[in-house]
Amino acid sequence: MKPLIASALALALLTGSAVAQAPETTLIHAGRLLADPATGKVETRRTLIIQGGRIVGVEDGFVQRPGAKVIDLSGQFVLPGLIDSHVHLLHENGPGDKMDRVTRTTADWAIMGVPFAKKTLEAGFTTVANLGDENDSILALRDGIARGDVEGPRVVAAGSVISPHGGEGDVYGYRWDVIRAVQRPTLCSGPDECRKVVRQQVQKGADIIKIVATGAVLSDAAQGVDQQFDDDELQAIVHTAHALGRKVAAHAHGTVGVNAALRAGVDSIEHGTFIDADSMKLFKARGSYLVPTLMAGDTVTGWANDPNSFLSPQAREKALLVGPRMIDATRRAHEAGVKIAFGTDSSVSKHGDNAREFELLVRAGLTPLEAIQTATVNGAAHLGLSARVGSLAPGKAADVVAVNGDPLADVSVLRHVNFVMKAGVVAKP
Ligand SMILES: [Zn+2]
Known part of the structure; x- marks a missing residue:
């Protein structure tokens, strides 16, 4: 092993992070978002930022980030799993x-x-x-x-x-x-x-x-x-x-x-x-x-x-x-x-x-x-799971569903969920 490579490897082992990659980021562009059903507040044009199966941020507008995967739900109503x-x-x-x-x-x-x-x-x-x-x-x-x-x-x-x-x-x-x-x-x-x-x-x-x-x-x-x-x-x-x-x-x-x-x-x-x-x-x-x-x-x-x-x-x-x-x-x-x-x-x-x-x-x-x-x-x-599920906020599991139409006007639209993510993994479509 050449000395330069050996020392780079030693440094990486020492710091534990020298060669670590930034976590993969997924962005969900939500046309309408009911992030916290306790409030009933529906926001428009919001971005859910997801890393490691969790929500790490909820931001205004349709945010883009270099290298991030974007899921376009801009025409959908988005709510917690x-x-x-x-x-x-x-x-x-x-x-x-x-x-x-x-x-x-x-x-x-x-x-x-x-x-x-x-x-x-x-x-x-x-x-x-x-x-x-x-x-x-x-x-x-x-x-x-x-x-x-x-x-x-x-x-x-x-x-x-x-x-x-x-x-x-x-x-x-x-x-x-x-x-x-x-x-x-x-x-x-x-x-x-x-x-x-x-x-x-x-x-x-x-x-x-x-x-x-x-x-x-x-x-x-x-x-x-x-x-x-x-x-x-x-x-x-x-x-x-x-x-x-x-x-x-x-x-x-x-x-x-x-x-x-x-x-x-x-x-x-x-x-x-x-x-x-x-x-x-x-x-x-x-x-x-x-x-x-x-x-x-x-x-x-x-x-x-x-x-x-x-x-x-x-x-x-x-x-x-x-x-x-x-x-x-x-x-x-x-x-x-x-x-x-x-x-x-x-x-x-x-x-x-x-x-x-x-x-x-x-x-x-x-x-x-x-x-x-x-x-x-x-x-x-x-179920004693409020720290993990039930709403979409930083720290919560990225459990996300989306429907066409407005479930607050007609709850039957929830029979036709067309997007499902559980802990950051897309289950549908
Ligand atoms: Zn039963």
């Missing part, structure tokens, strides 16, 4: 559900989730909470997406749902020995057992804890839709999860079950069909979120009214009890000032159709801006 706080990425419900459960392996489930994750991302949803799927399958999909091996949204995963024995998260409709073979490991009875399954879920890698606090629609259990976990079990679950830094999302329809879960301190009520005046007070006192999942209500009502429905008689009865009431519950919660986070329960409805929930939220009385807030700033706060 959307957040769906309730999905199940590994399947879509249908007549095959019962057989799938006893024929598919955990590897099958994970692979089934790959196209659904891609569809969700391409629909503009850059972050989702997956509230209940087999541990190994969903955690593998979450981690594969995070590594960049698989295309999909950032996943906050609950893993398997925690349910009482014989409750809605248990298994119905098979021979007893078959039930025992396919039961989840996350069933519990009594506060001690419930503490234990929460700790085990965290150990296995759950980001959030999902519990089934009341009966549910899509099971073959004839148990109604009210409280199933006892108060002491709910308290043990919430206390343990919070001690381990995890939030608790509670599936709950019936009034008594909703209020018991809120009293125990859950961070969100999923569905919340029969919320009453006491629920509203509890929501506000605890700062808990309602995740309405209006698309699920709409979808199961359609199935129940179909004379050739694949639903069991038990599920059909519950669907007709719950489905048509969900919009009204959301309207009452919104009027009472309860915080709402966007969630679809996709798997009931089709993956990729998530944005139809915006129209149902508007039908429940939210303004288009309020509906967009549920899927951006509110979703981020609900």
Whole structure:
């Protein structure tokens, strides 16, 4: 090695930066920009400056920089990547559900989730909470997406749902020995057992804890839709999860079950069909979120009214009890000032159709801006991700979507997202 080259190399090693390249810069020219849905302020002709997957600046006009890649969205409405706080990425419900459960392996489930994750991302949803799927399958999909091996949204995963024995998260409709073979490991009875399954879920890698606090629609259990976990079990679950830094999302329809879960301190009520005046007070006192999942209500009502429905008689009865009431519950919660986070329960409805929930939220009385807030700033706060996602500002992830038209005038334009970037990587087109 010649002395000159050797000394240059030594210098580079010493400084660590002598031969480093400037980070790659991407510039997005946004015709109209809703950078922070909390303010509702729409700016025109702005440039988002992106480096290393993050926003590093937002400037006036259409800025150019030498060597930077420019993405021209000058004719588009640009907003932060959307957040769906309730999905199940590994399947879509249908007549095959019962057989799938006893024929598919955990590897099958994970692979089934790959196209659904891609569809969700391409629909503009850059972050989702997956509230209940087999541990190994969903955690593998979450981690594969995070590594960049698989295309999909950032996943906050609950893993398997925690349910009482014989409750809605248990298994119905098979021979007893078959039930025992396919039961989840996350069933519990009594506060001690419930503490234990929460700790085990965290150990296995759950980001959030999902519990089934009341009966549910899509099971073959004839148990109604009210409280199933006892108060002491709910308290043990919430206390343990919070001690381990995890939030608790509670599936709950019936009034008594909703209020018991809120009293125990859950961070969100999923569905919340029969919320009453006491629920509203509890929501506000605890700062808990309602995740309405209006698309699920709409979808199961359609199935129940179909004379050739694949639903069991038990599920059909519950669907007709719950489905048509969900919009009204959301309207009452919104009027009472309860915080709402966007969630679809996709798997009931089709993956990729998530944005139809915006129209149902508007039908429940939210303004288009309020509906967009549920899927951006509110979703981020609900999931504890406000420092990273939910708005477009320096330091935040470069999660960006764009649409033609003005979603603040007509929220249905969000069904046709034509540009998606997640953490600086273009996912669509
Ligand atoms: Zn669900």
